[in-house]
Amino acid sequence: MLSPLNYRIGFFLAIRQIRRASLWTTGLIIFVMVLTFLNLVVVSGILVGLIQGSINAWRSEYTSDVIISTLDDKKYIENSTNLLELIKSIPGIESVSARYSEGGTLEANYKTRKDTDKANVAAAQIFGINPSDEQSATGLGDKIFEGSYLTSGDYDKVLLGYFLLSQYVPVDDPNLAALKNVGVGDKIRINVNGVIREVTVKGIIKSKVDGLTRNAFMLDSQFRSMIGRNDGNVDQIVMKLSPHADPINVRDALTLHGVDQYAKVQTYADAQPKFLKDIINTFNMLGAAFGSIGLIVASITIFIVVFINALTRRKYIGIMKGIGIHGRAVEISYVFQSAFYALFGSGIGLVLLYGLLVPAFIAHPIDFPFSDGILVAPLSDTLFRVGLLVFATLVAGYIPAWMIIRKNTLDSILGRN
Amino acid sequence: MIVTRNLVRTYVKGDVVTPVLKGIDFEAQEGEFVAIMGRSGAGKSTFLYQMSLLDDPTSGEIVIGGHDTHHMSAQQKMKFRLEKFGYVFQDYALLPDLTAIENVALPLLMQGLDRIEAYTKAGDSLGRINLGHRLYSLPSQLSGGEQQRVSIARAVAHSPKILFADEPTANLDNISSRAVMDIFLDLHKQGQTIIMVTHEEEYAKLAQKLIHLDDGKVISSVQHPTMRDVKDAEKPI
Numbered sequence: 001m002l003s004p005l006n007y008r009i010g011f012f013l014a015i016r017q018i019r020r021a022s023l024w025t026t027g028l029i030i031f032v033m034v035l036t037f038l039n040l041v042v043v044s045g046i047l048v049g050l051i052q053g054s055i056n057a058w059r060s061e062y063t064s065d066v067i068i069s070t071l072d073d074k075k076y077i078e079n080s081t082n083l084l085e086l087i088k089s090i091p092g093i094e095s096v097s098a099r100y101s102e103g104g105t106l107e108a109n110y111k112t113r114k115d116t117d118k119a120n121v122a123a124a125q126i127f128g129i130n131p132s133d134e135q136s137a138t139g140l141g142d143k144i145f146e147g148s149y150l151t152s153g154d155y156d157k158v159l160l161g162y163f164l165l166s167q168y169v170p171v172d173d174p175n176l177a178a179l180k181n182v183g184v185g186d187k188i189r190i191n192v193n194g195v196i197r198e199v200t201v202k203g204i205i206k207s208k209v210d211g212l213t214r215n216a217f218m219l220d221s222q223f224r225s226m227i228g229r230n231d232g233n234v235d236q237i238v239m240k241l242s243p244h245a246d247p248i249n250v251r252d253a254l255t256l257h258g259v260d261q262y263a264k265v266q267t268y269a270d271a272q273p274k275f276l277k278d279i280i281n282t283f284n285m286l287g288a289a290f291g292s293i294g295l296i297v298a299s300i301t302i303f304i305v306v307f308i309n310a311l312t313r314r315k316y317i318g319i320m321k322g323i324g325i326h327g328r329a330v331e332i333s334y335v336f337q338s339a340f341y342a343l344f345g346s347g348i349g350l351v352l353l354y355g356l357l358v359p360a361f362i363a364h365p366i367d368f369p370f371s372d373g374i375l376v377a378p379l380s381d382t383l384f385r386v387g388l389l390v391f392a393t394l395v396a397g398y399i400p401a402w403m404i405i406r407k408n409t410l411d412s413i414l415g416r417n
Numbered sequence: 418m419i420v421t422r423n424l425v426r427t428y429v430k431g432d433v434v435t436p437v438l439k440g441i442d443f444e445a446q447e448g449e450f451v452a453i454m455g456r457s458g459a460g461k462s463t464f465l466y467q468m469s470l471l472d473d474p475t476s477g478e479i480v481i482g483g484h485d486t487h488h489m490s491a492q493q494k495m496k497f498r499l500e501k502f503g504y505v506f507q508d509y510a511l512l513p514d515l516t517a518i519e520n521v522a523l524p525l526l527m528q529g530l531d532r533i534e535a536y537t538k539a540g541d542s543l544g545r546i547n548l549g550h551r552l553y554s555l556p557s558q559l560s561g562g563e564q565q566r567v568s569i570a571r572a573v574a575h576s577p578k579i580l581f582a583d584e585p586t587a588n589l590d591n592i593s594s595r596a597v598m599d600i601f602l603d604l605h606k607q608g609q610t611i612i613m614v615t616h617e618e619e620y621a622k623l624a625q626k627l628i629h630l631d632d633g634k635v636i637s638s639v640q641h642p643t644m645r646d647v648k649d650a651e652k653p654i
């Protein structure tokens with residue numbers, strides 16, 4: 001009978017049992033609940049965070065919030081000039097960078113090379129950029145770890161992704177040909193569709209984003225003449241939005257203006273490589289599997305704790321029933337106790353998570369080769385897991401209490417089996 | 418007030434059949450103080466458990482205040498125990514996590530009294546048996562005699578129709594036992610019906626009626642017993 005009176009008595013009994021229980025026992029149970037909570041949230045959060053770190057870097061360093069790129073069957077974005085004018089009229093866009101892009105080869109040590117020597121070359125995607133626009137949109141200059149960033153007067157200067165230089169390539173892979181013995185200040189030749197230009201390496205870019213590590217960047221005005229593009233049509237336009245603007249709204253606004261007819265309009269999420277999305281789903285499943293094991297362990301722990309507690313108090317449970325206390329009230333008292341352990345444990349877990357772990361991971365991400373791993377723990381997901389933990393704990397607390405309470409009252413009082 | 422007719426209780430465990438009560442006819446009037454005596458294994462406590470609805474008889478009738486308990490559901494019996502009965506057990510049976518006042522207030526709260534009313538009644542009940550200074554002590558902080566007095570306070574706080582006591586002085590020293598019996602006599606003077614199982618002659622003779630059980634049957638029932646009646650009840654047949 002789930003009458004309010006039973007809840008009242010159940011609460012009365014639960015509070016007193018918790019208050020007068022051994023501090024060590026209570027502390028240990030809460031500790032188990034904290035660990036279970038962290039296992040539920042942190043394990044999957046780190047797994048997803050490894051990929052999320054990569055996605056965040058992809059967004060902030062390469063695609064920015066919204067990216068417009070060339071249609072698959074076109075060589076460049078047509079009507080780029082008009083498009084750039086249109087972009088200026090869309091609200092919420094903070095900065096824009098237009099990029100020219102072509103595949104090409106880089107060659108070094110060509111002056112000292114003998115005819116019998118193998119050419120010191122590497123293939124690269126070469127970008128022509130406006131340095132200040134690119135800095136505003138993606139902060140490219142912040143990724144320079146040797147040398148310095150481009151300025152608007154830097155003709156015949158180039159920035160190289162560090163995987164284009166053999167000293168930074170971690171593996172000796174013929175498919176990842178890199179320039180040997182090249183550093184800041186060295187001259188290299190850039191060959192784009194047969195147009196060759198000698199340039200000086202001004203800076204080296206270090207990043208975990210593939211789009212940067214094997215790319216070369218030079219001034220747009222110079223690159224435009226190399227590729228013979230004098231009509232102002234570009235290959236990519238990236239847009240950084242103001243903090244409260246939604247990339248989806250901006251994408252939709254551009255689509256509404258028909259931009260999708262002559263270019264690909266994508267938010268950073270649309271532009272993510274599919275394999276990253278697949279990995280996130282896989283890691284989410286792995287996290288859920290590990291979390292489920294933790295949940296089962298916590299449920300069994302609570303079951304055992306409540307079962308032993310109820311078993312050792314069987315006589316008192318019998319006495320309570322004997323003097324007229326409803327068995328349901330006693331069951332509810334154990335459910336309240338379980339809820340206390342789960343909520344208190346989760347509460348401490350939440351404080352640890354958002355007060356300590358998340359800020360710590362943001363300040364000191366895990367250094368993985370392909371990303372800076374962070375801890376992903378959205379509040380809504382975390383609260384769902386808290387709900388799951390509390391529910392599992394309530395069930396685990398109720399079942400043993402029900403098992404003991406349903407025994408014959410007199411047998412319980414007299415300790416008979 | 419309370420009547421049993423041909424009350425039988427037989428325990429069956431596997432192939433072993435143990436008849437404990439073999440057809441007991443008994444009657445106690447409102448306000449009566451009845452002592453039940455008999456040697457060990459005579460069925461005294463089993464008889465008390467049947468009358469107090471803590472156990473179900475194998476056959477026979479128990480009528481309390483005109484209610485035939487045979488047709489009551491477990492829930493109705495529980496409610497009956499809560500509202501109409503008070504229990505004093507041999508080992509006090511206090512809940513170790515509750516203070517004296519909480520132990521006494523618990524059944525009152527279960528009856529639906531609000532917290533203030535229940536605690537006031539519980540405090541009054543403890544005060545009447547000189548435990549007003551021990552309201553907030555846990556059972557582990559009380560002597561055996563004090564614990565039994567708390568148990569009595571819990572049993573009578575809600576003014577039950579019948580107070581059942583199972584060997585209430587068995588675990589107590591003489592002074593504490595005397596104090597407990599004085600409380601019972603006071604309650605009896607105030608009109609409380611008391612049914613007490615005891616094996617202590619000195620206290621049995623204080624009762625108004627003495628029932629002598631042997632081998633699951635009532636072999637004598639004496640009004641206003643003398644010491645000789647009590648001694649007879651303790652003698653092996």
